[in-house]
Amino acid sequence: SYELTQPSSVSVSQGQTARITCSGDLLAKKFARWLQRKPGQAPIVVIYKDDERPSGIPERFSGSSSGSTVTLTIRGAQLEDEADYFCYSATDTNRFFGGGTKLTVL
Amino acid sequence: EVQVVESGGGLVHPGGSLRLSCAASGFNVTRNFLSWVRQSPGKGLEWVSLIYPDGTTYYADSVKGRFTISRSVSNNMLFLQMDSLRAEDTALYYCEREGDFAVWGKGTTVTVSS
Numbered sequence: 001s002y003e004l005t006q007p008s009s010v011s012v013s014q015g016q017t018a019r020i021t022c023s024g025d026l027l028a029k030k031f032a033r034w035l036q037r038k039p040g041q042a043p044i045v046v047i048y049k050d051d052e053r054p055s056g057i058p059e060r061f062s063g064s065s066s067g068s069t070v071t072l073t074i075r076g077a078q079l080e081d082e083a084d085y086f087c088y089s090a091t092d093t094n095r096f097f098g099g100g101t102k103l104t105v106l
Numbered sequence: 107e108v109q110v111v112e113s114g115g116g117l118v119h120p121g122g123s124l125r126l127s128c129a130a131s132g133f134n135v136t137r138n139f140l141s142w143v144r145q146s147p148g149k150g151l152e153w154v155s156l157i158y159p160d161g162t163t164y165y166a167d168s169v170k171g172r173f174t175i176s177r178s179v180s181n182n183m184l185f186l187q188m189d190s191l192r193a194e195d196t197a198l199y200y201c202e203r204e205g206d207f208a209v210w211g212k213g214t215t216v217t218v219s220s
Contacts, residue, residue: 033208035151043200043210054207086151090204093164095141095153 002026004087004098011104018074020101022087028068034061035086037100043086047072077105108132108209110184110201115214122191126214128184128201135177135184139204142175142186144197145213154199155186169195191218 004024012018022032034047045054047063050070060075074081082105087098114126126142142154155175156164163175174187184201198213 035210040212042212045208045210048206048208052206088151093156094166095143095156097143097151097153099150 001094002089002091002096004089004096006085006087006098006101008099009102009104011106012074012077013106014079015076018077018081018103018105020072020085020087020103021069022071022098023069024089024096024098025068026089026091026096027065027070030089030091032063032065032070032087032089034063034070034072035088036081037084037086038082046085074103077103079105081105108203108207110203110209110211112199112201112211112214115199115216117217117219118191119220120192120218122218123187123189124191124216126186126188126199126201126216128186128211130182130184130203133203135182136179140175140177140184141202141204142184143200143202143210144195144216145200146194146197152197156204157184188216191216193218 006022031049035043036046037043046057046061050065051063062073064071084100086100111129118124141156145151157175172190176185196218200213201211203209
């Protein structure tokens with residue numbers, strides 16, 4: 001079994017850059033996705049394959065990877081970016097989620 | 107539009123059963139990797155089960171032997187049959203179409219309580 005570790009909370013002032021990290025041995029060999037979850041809404045993937053951004057996701061969202069750590073960066077964070085963010089990855093037979101990071105935009 | 111919509115949640119006694127459904131639109135359930143994921147109150151996301159396009163299935167240890175994932179070609183739906191339910195199965199259950207263009211639903215709530 002693999003563990004993915006995220007900070008429980010991150011705060012950022014509106015317009016500033018937020019960075020959320022996710023660490024785990026699995027990430028050194030498998031891609032990660034980042035999931036944004038807001039109350040009452042369907043979660044959406046904001047980054048896949050470590051650094052790819054789906055169409056429709058604002059350019060201020062980006063992802064990067066280094067060794068066993070992936071990072072979600074939100075440049076110029078907006079109030080609407082306040083949400084829970086989860087990293088997740090997969091093996092052939094299992095899926096693994098980080099504990100989630102609550103992003104607060106002040 | 108590609109989307110999934112979960113249904114079938116509700117209140118059930120410990121030891122009881124429930125069948126969750128996930129209606130898929132905009133894609134074929136037999137050509138995609140599909141998962142069930144849950145979030146218990148105050149906790150993070152937990153993967154529950156996965157079905158491959160070829161029908162191969164996998165389960166989290168916490169539900170193995172109690173839950174069964176399946177799909178219907180005719181209705182283009184995914185299911186999760188949950189038996190021998192426990193209080194710790196109480197959660198919001200999500201259906202996910204996996205892949206580079208992953209899609210999640212809003213979830214359906216399952217409460218296991220006497």
